[in-house]
Amino acid sequence: MGLSILVINPNSSKKVTDNFAQILEKPDGVSFDFYTAPEAAPAEITGSETSIASEKVVLPDLKEKGLIDGYDGFLVCCYSDHPLIHSLAKLTKGHVMGIMQATLLYALSDPSITKSVIITSVSEWEPLLDKGITDFVGASSFPINKFQRTKALNTSVLSLSDPAEFEKIRAVVDSHLNGTYRDDKIDCVLLGCAGMAGLDDQLSRHFPGVKFIDSVKIGVDLLTALVRFKRYQA
Template identity: 30%
Template structure:
């Protein structure tokens, strides 16, 4: 049994529930063709974590709140209890690097890095990010450049970040859906010429199907939660299998 931990580093349980829904949909698809061999635990940021992560300061605060719980051997979330950990915040979140720096750390997957790699290398089409509040635009633009390959063609595919001008917790309010879709159509597609749009916030989780229907299949939407979890499963399963073969 491969044991995985999905960490929502903010303290909003409803966001963890949305993340769980997306992950369990992935697991349901996999279990139709093979027996369940993956156990997933979900962690919501403890007291002291911000309700939403809207920039660098709240990212730092959430890391400082979550890390002690992950390091506590008596906690059910102790990092060494797992074969892999997904940090479910769309950014180069400091918690990912903090876990990786711990002794005997498991595989750690961040949402931004795997989404950029997939969009630029696997899909190979012009891509951009849609995010929540405007503060993220400059941050994600800078962080994305860090993860792009040095290949000129891959870098030319990157078109930039667009803000919905909504706060994270406003994204799943159904009254805002048309506004989000219109923003994508006007800016990501028409202005930036994107063929792929990364849903750059965990608050968008599960929205890709409705957006695809709304926009008539004009573009491909990447849900980082789905992609990140599938990346975690593939790599953690491989590493766990190889390690046990050597024992």
């Protein structure tokens, strides 16, 4: 029996959702549906306030459309500890995962990685994502032995996938890796925004020896594995 995954874009920008559909490859035996938040949700999620506003629109809409019990897994595609992850998990028997959590699991589970850094869209996210890392690993302080502190591109979420923006993105990534953090031996970059989906291959070509982890791609793969494991235990 196949698995069904709902890929949730909790902002109202269909452009972001369309990009997911273009770059994702379905694992064998898995079907995807893609959801974009209604127009009442923020077009771009830039921090705590817009995350809360997003959840207040999306959760009732998922209920009204009968989607909560219709899938084996739900991937919440906002790179943060988005409140929808927790509220949705209380209402569904399906497995719920956020894309930030997926990248952190990957970074901590790969023994070949020395140190990781999140590179995100705008600077408002930097302290929030650093707190997210600390909370996720259950530490009392930032786990500097495994992660360096988050850095931003200072590019709008809605522009991150535009080809015209790539040279700017590449230059900022270079300044972080080979400037600010040149002595940190960073060999893994977690692409810390759903709008960066698909940039992993492009950036890898410019920075040999560094793994660039697409949060939506790894989110789908880890979520699928966890849903399958849950079936084994049933």
